[in-house]
Amino acid sequence: MLQLINLPDTVLETILSNLTYDEISRYRIVCKQFDRICKKLLNRGFNLMEKYHAQCLRAVKSQLPRRESERRSHPLARHCDILTAIETRISMLSMTFIKYVDLNLCCFIPGKVIDEIFRVLRLIRNSKTPPRAHEILQELRDISSMAMEHFDEQILPDLKHSICSSVVSNVGSYELPGGSLMISHHTTNLNSAILPHNFSSEKLNQTFKKIYSRTKKNKLSVLSMKSQISKMKLRMKRQGFQMRLQSLKLQEQGKKIHDQDTQLAEMRKHLEEWEQKMVDLTAELSRAREETQKPDSIETCKRKHIDIIKKRETDSLQSKELQAKKRKLIVERLSSSDAKDVKFKKFMTDLLAGNAIEGYPSTSH
Numbered sequence: 442m443l444q445l446i447n448l449p450d451t452v453l454e455t456i457l458s459n460l461t462y463d464e465i466s467r468y469r470i471v472c473k474q475f476d477r478i479c480k481k482l483l484n485r486g487f488n489l490m491e492k493y494h495a496q497c498l499r500a501v502k503s504q505l506p507r508r509e510s511e512r513r514s515h516p517l518a519r520h521c522d523i524l525t526a527i528e529t530r531i532s533m534l535s536m537t538f539i540k541y542v543d544l545n546l547c548c549f550i551p552g553k554v555i556d557e558i559f560r561v562l563r564l565i566r567n568s569k570t571p572p573r574a575h576e577i578l579q580e581l582r583d584i585s586s587m588a589m590e591h592f593d594e595q596i597l598p599d600l601k602h603s604i605c606s607s608v609v610s611n612v613g614s615y616e617l618p619g620g621s622l623m624i625s626h627h628t629t630n631l632n633s634a635i636l637p638h639n640f641s642s643e644k645l646n647q648t649f650k651k652i653y654s655r656t657k658k659n660k661l662s663v664l665s666m667k668s669q670i671s672k673m674k675l676r677m678k679r680q681g682f683q684m685r686l687q688s689l690k691l692q693e694q695g696k697k698i699h700d701q702d703t704q705l706a707e708m709r710k711h712l713e714e715w716e717q718k719m720v721d722l723t724a725e726l727s728r729a730r731e732e733t734q735k736p737d738s739i740e741t742c743k744r745k746h747i748d749i750i751k752k753r754e755t756d757s758l759q760s761k762e763l764q765a766k767k768r769k770l771i772v773e774r775l776s777s778s779d780a781k782d783v784k785f786k787k788f789m790t791d792l793l794a795g796n797a798i799e800g801y802p803s804t805s806h
Contacts, residue, residue, distance in 0.1 A: 446474055453478050462486050462552030480548035487538075487549040490558050491531060497562055498524045520565050522574045527558060530578075530585055537589045546600050551588035557581045 469479045501520045541547050565571050
């Protein structure tokens with residue numbers, strides 16, 4: 442044991458850091474050196490636990506949807522409920538212990554609470570479907586509430602008494618800063634306390650009056666700072682709302698720009714097509730103008746017209762000749778003794794004779 446105590450503080454810290462925080466809190470009674478190192482480790486463990494919890498909460502909230510109605514049906518909704526419950530429990534513990542830890546009057550005594558919070562956080566981090574919040578946090582609620590009650594009932598009165606005694610013993614040596622210590626206002630006990638030499642009760646009353654006035658000023662400054670912080674929060678909320686509106690407007694403008702780009706592309710395509718058609722039309726017009734400007738173009742047109750007329754006349758003559766030939770063939774059929782044939786031949790001759798009289802050329806056998 443002596444060899445262990447004679448080790449440097451860094452080595453002892455390394456050795457004790459391998460234990461649980463509950464065991465570290467129990468080993469404070471070994472000696473003053475162990476008490477000092479264990480206090481340091483417990484305070485460090487509480488700070489690490491707060492940072493780890495904040496990291497887990499940020500990781501979960503970044504994956505949750507923004508709408509409150511959609512969060513309830515999300516797979517990480519139970520994780521978020523557990524982490525928010527742990528956050529309230531941590532804030533209650535810090536309100537109970539941390540102000541006295543900052544004054545170096547005590548350490549974060551309940552190491553078992555740190556172990557339990559770390560256990561719950563690791564379980565949430567590693568499991569996709571953790572149990573319900575009231576099931577997994579039952580042990581944490583019990584031990585943390587017992588730790589806070591024990592501190593308020595058993596430890597806090599001694600701390601307040603030690604604070605008052607230290608103020609009385611050290612008030613003559615230096616001037617106390619306003620609001621840095623929590624002093625219980627028991628004027629009768631302070632007046633009846635044994636004061637050091639060359640120190641009167643009037644001076645003590647003056648110093649306490651100064652402390653009281655400074656605390657009032659500090660309270661007023663704290664209230665003004667709180668009001669300013671609330672105003673800043675409201676401004677930040679408004680700015681956030683305006684930023685959301687601006688982002689929505691930017692999205693709408695982006696959609697409109699995209700639609701306009703598509704319309705411009707279509708219009709460019711149509712313009713290119715019309716330009717190509719105009720080029721073709723101008724080329725045809727230039728060709729027509731060149732043909733009209735030639736001297737022999739009129740004569741060629743006349744010749745073409747005459748040729749068409751001649752072709753039509755020849756076609757009509759050929760058709761007339763063919764009709765005459767047909768008639769001739771009908772008339773020049775072989776004579777038959779049949780009465781029907783004789784009658785038909787006479788009808789055809791009369792018919793042909795009548796056509797000849799009207800202007801058609803008659804055919805003679």
